[in-house]
Amino acid sequence: xxxxxxxxxxxxxxxxxxxxxxxxxxxxxxxxxxxxxxxxxxxxxxxxxxxxxxxxxxxxxxxxxxxxxxxxxxxxxxxxxxxxxxxxxxxxxxxxxxxxxxxxxxxxxxxxxxxxxxxxxxxxxxxxxxxxxxxxxxxxxxxxxxxxxxxxxxxxxxxxxxxxxxxxxxxxxxxxxxxxxxxxxxxxxxxxxxxxxxxxxxxxxxxxxxxxxxxxxxxxxxxxxxxxxxxxxxxxxxxxxxxxxxxxxxxxxxxxxxxxxxxxxxxxxxxxxxxxxxxxxxxxxxxxxxxxxxxxxxxxxxxxxxxxxxxxxxxxxxxxxxxxxxxxxxxxxxxxxxx
Amino acid sequence: xxxxxxxxxxxxxxxxxxxxxxxxxxxxxxxxxxxxxxxxxxxxxxxxxxxxxxxxxxxxxxxxxxxxxxxxxxxxxxxxxxxxxxxxxxxxxxxxxxxxxxxxxxxxxxxxxxxxxxxxxxxxxxxxxxxxxxxxxxxxxxxxxxxxxxxxxxxxxxxxxxxxxxxxxxxxxxxxxxxxxxxxxxxxxxxxxxxxxxxxxxxxxxxxxxxxxxxxxxxxxxxxxxxxxxxxxxxxxxxxxxxxxxxxxxxxxxxxxxxxxxxxxxxxxxxxxxxxxxxxxxxxxxxxxxxxxxxxxxxxxxxxxxxxxxxxxxxxxxxxxxxxxxxxxxxxxxxxxxx
DNA sequence: TTGAAAGCGCTAACAA
DNA sequence: TTGTTAGCGCTTTCAA
Numbered sequence: 001x002x003x004x005x006x007x008x009x010x011x012x013x014x015x016x017x018x019x020x021x022x023x024x025x026x027x028x029x030x031x032x033x034x035x036x037x038x039x040x041x042x043x044x045x046x047x048x049x050x051x052x053x054x055x056x057x058x059x060x061x062x063x064x065x066x067x068x069x070x071x072x073x074x075x076x077x078x079x080x081x082x083x084x085x086x087x088x089x090x091x092x093x094x095x096x097x098x099x100x101x102x103x104x105x106x107x108x109x110x111x112x113x114x115x116x117x118x119x120x121x122x123x124x125x126x127x128x129x130x131x132x133x134x135x136x137x138x139x140x141x142x143x144x145x146x147x148x149x150x151x152x153x154x155x156x157x158x159x160x161x162x163x164x165x166x167x168x169x170x171x172x173x174x175x176x177x178x179x180x181x182x183x184x185x186x187x188x189x190x191x192x193x194x195x196x197x198x199x200x201x202x203x204x205x206x207x208x209x210x211x212x213x214x215x216x217x218x219x220x221x222x223x224x225x226x227x228x229x230x231x232x233x234x235x236x237x238x239x240x241x242x243x244x245x246x247x248x249x250x251x252x253x254x255x256x257x258x259x260x261x262x263x264x265x266x267x268x269x270x271x272x273x274x275x276x277x278x279x280x281x282x283x284x285x286x287x288x289x290x291x292x293x294x295x296x297x298x299x300x301x302x303x304x305x306x307x308x309x310x311x312x313x314x315x316x317x318x319x320x321x322x323x324x325x326x327x328x329x330x331x332x333x334x335x336x337x338x339x
Numbered sequence: 340x341x342x343x344x345x346x347x348x349x350x351x352x353x354x355x356x357x358x359x360x361x362x363x364x365x366x367x368x369x370x371x372x373x374x375x376x377x378x379x380x381x382x383x384x385x386x387x388x389x390x391x392x393x394x395x396x397x398x399x400x401x402x403x404x405x406x407x408x409x410x411x412x413x414x415x416x417x418x419x420x421x422x423x424x425x426x427x428x429x430x431x432x433x434x435x436x437x438x439x440x441x442x443x444x445x446x447x448x449x450x451x452x453x454x455x456x457x458x459x460x461x462x463x464x465x466x467x468x469x470x471x472x473x474x475x476x477x478x479x480x481x482x483x484x485x486x487x488x489x490x491x492x493x494x495x496x497x498x499x500x501x502x503x504x505x506x507x508x509x510x511x512x513x514x515x516x517x518x519x520x521x522x523x524x525x526x527x528x529x530x531x532x533x534x535x536x537x538x539x540x541x542x543x544x545x546x547x548x549x550x551x552x553x554x555x556x557x558x559x560x561x562x563x564x565x566x567x568x569x570x571x572x573x574x575x576x577x578x579x580x581x582x583x584x585x586x587x588x589x590x591x592x593x594x595x596x597x598x599x600x601x602x603x604x605x606x607x608x609x610x611x612x613x614x615x616x617x618x619x620x621x622x623x624x625x626x627x628x629x630x631x632x633x634x635x636x637x638x639x640x641x642x643x644x645x646x647x648x649x650x651x652x653x654x655x656x657x658x659x660x661x662x663x664x665x666x667x668x669x670x671x672x673x674x675x676x677x678x
Numbered sequence: 679t680t681g682a683a684a685g686c687g688c689t690a691a692c693a694a
Numbered sequence: 695t696t697g698t699t700a701g702c703g704c705t706t707t708c709a710a
Binding site: 010055056057058059060061062063068070092096100105106107108109110112114115118119120121122124125126127149 | 349394395396397398399400401402407409431435439444445446447448449451453454457458459460461463464465466488
């Protein structure tokens with residue numbers, strides 16, 4: 001019927017057994033590299049396998065063994081649209097790299113947001129041994145809760161409290177923001193403002209919190225804050241509002257590079273020199289960061305490591321090991337000319 | 340053992356049958372939407388399913404039905420590194436979109452090039468109903484031949500003759516190059532050169548062929564050709580060699596935008612105006628094409644359609660329909676200022 | 679319309 | 695070390 005188009009039915013383990021003159025169990029052992037099979041028998045079986053061009057049926061194997069050797073990496077469709085997202089590709093690369101040393105096969109699932117049940121059923125239907133969920137979104141309602149049915153490691157801190165008992169890997173946004181702010185302070189700046197990101201996303205919240213901690217710890221004014229939406233234009237607008245306050249400002253920590261670019265443009269348009277009058281530190285180390293004028297000092301996130309860490313943790317989780325609920329990936333400050 | 344960490348065993352179809360007081364066959368029919376089940380029975384079963392929170396085990400279903408409802412999209416690891424590749428993301432999006440209307444689940448497989456057997460066995464092991472293979476590479480040795488065992492649609496013309504009896508979707512490079520060249524001709528240019536791409540890749544070969552056809556058809560000199568490697572610097576170098584020939588040149592068709600950017604830079608550095616002295620048409624419509632000076636006239640490839648077409652064809656192939664071995668996706672010329 | 683029963687191809691006790 | 699024998703959870707004839 002549906003597969004008319006295609007070739008002859010694949011040889012089964014049973015056929016190999018017949019060809020080799022042994023039992024199916026023995027063939028299974030050879031295929032799975034069991035140590036307790038004579039060298040001769042192994043050779044005979046391997047011969048038969050080669051002759052028949054046998055490839056084990058993984059579906060049958062899964063059903064019997066209750067393992068699949070497959071790990072799913074789930075990307076919400078909206079994220080995949082933002083595929084060009086500079087954060088995403090390296091994460092996938094990290095996952096793929098970490099998994100290539102194991103027997104797991106990687107499955108990148110583009111989760112249709114219009115038909116979430118499809119993905120849910122796929123995950124719960126025994127197709128995978130575990131899942132990795134990455135997203136920038138604040139919450140992923142669809143996957144929250146699945147953690148109790150399937151080993152799952154989330155990438156990015158879920159804002160949703162329900163998810164707090166799940167495993168996640170995240171960049172240490174608070175600490176990174178402190179690093180950035182403290183760098184500004186170490187430059188002797190005493191009027192350090194911040195342009196924060198959306199306050200419904202962990203990245204927005206945490207980076208603001210980090211800035212606040214540092215500024216307060218230095219005994220300075222922690223009211224110089226404006227909120228943007230991570231877009232370049234919102235960065236310019238926030239900078240404008242900051243300036244409009246009429247208070248002195250000699251440094252700004254901006255929650256992402258896009259907004260930092262906007263802020264710098266506005267500062268320069270208003271006649272301020274960067275970093276002369278106002279020093280600026282961004283966040284993300286986007287590809288364009290080094291080409292800005294002046295080149296942007298910013299926080300770099302090791303995205304490949306991020307992906308690799310997620311994968312390693314999941315493998316351990318599947319193996320039944322204890323892993324920390326929360327793993328923070330360190331970042332580093334990239335010093336360029338803007339601060 | 341390995342899944343100690345995780346929750347209770349999922350309910351089986353058998354448990355649903357018991358709960359609903361019917362046979363397993365009936366439950367199976369309800370789950371699969373068979374028309375010949377009474378409305379009452381259907382209701383009772385659905386109730387039981389809801390109560391038990393039952394999700395069918397797809398592995399078991401696959402084993403019994405010999406279908407998986409999964410389609411794999413295979414990306415060689417090297418391509419995934421080039422994830423940022425502007426061609427790739429939209430193709431994936433197109434595939435995902437086309438599949439979201441169907442019952443198929445998409446599986447993006449990052450194929451480890453160091454362990455090709457892993458992917459091969461996965462595909463042949465009954466995990467998927469069909470596969471899509473995309474790559475820029477000239478040949479994909481690993482998948483050639485699999486087409487006889489599994490429905491496969493390739494993206495991009497395989498250069499390898501073995502693959503000629505497989506199904507593939509490609510951009511009509513020859514025709515696109517003709518369109519570009521004829522545009523130059525229609526502008527009244529009579530000394531139309533070309534900077535071709537690598538001649539070990541279909542895109543390089545076919546775009547050169549298209550240019551040649553058009554130039555010859557117009558009865559003009561088809562010797563004004565230099566080869567680059569698709570990089571910007573190679574474009575500049577090729578342009579320089581073209582100029583060094585000392586023959587008149589008033590237009591150039593360049594096999595991709597990167598090289599076109601290089602060629603334009605060189606032309607301007609040598610005092611030629613573009614398009615005044617030399618008109619230039621590129622290929623790819625890269626994001627930067629519109630920001631060049633002058634904005635680049637180029638060929639746009641509809642990558643989303645490309646992916647969607649691949650997916651639709653595969654679905655039909657799996658369904659046993661006849662599909663063309665070769666499907667060409669049309670492109671369009673984007674007129675900007677360089678020609 | 680519903681049920682009984684026989685597998686799908688493999689793994690994993692348990693015996694031998 | 696090897697073979698025997700139950701299943702894994704579901705679909706699918708075939709009968710009823």
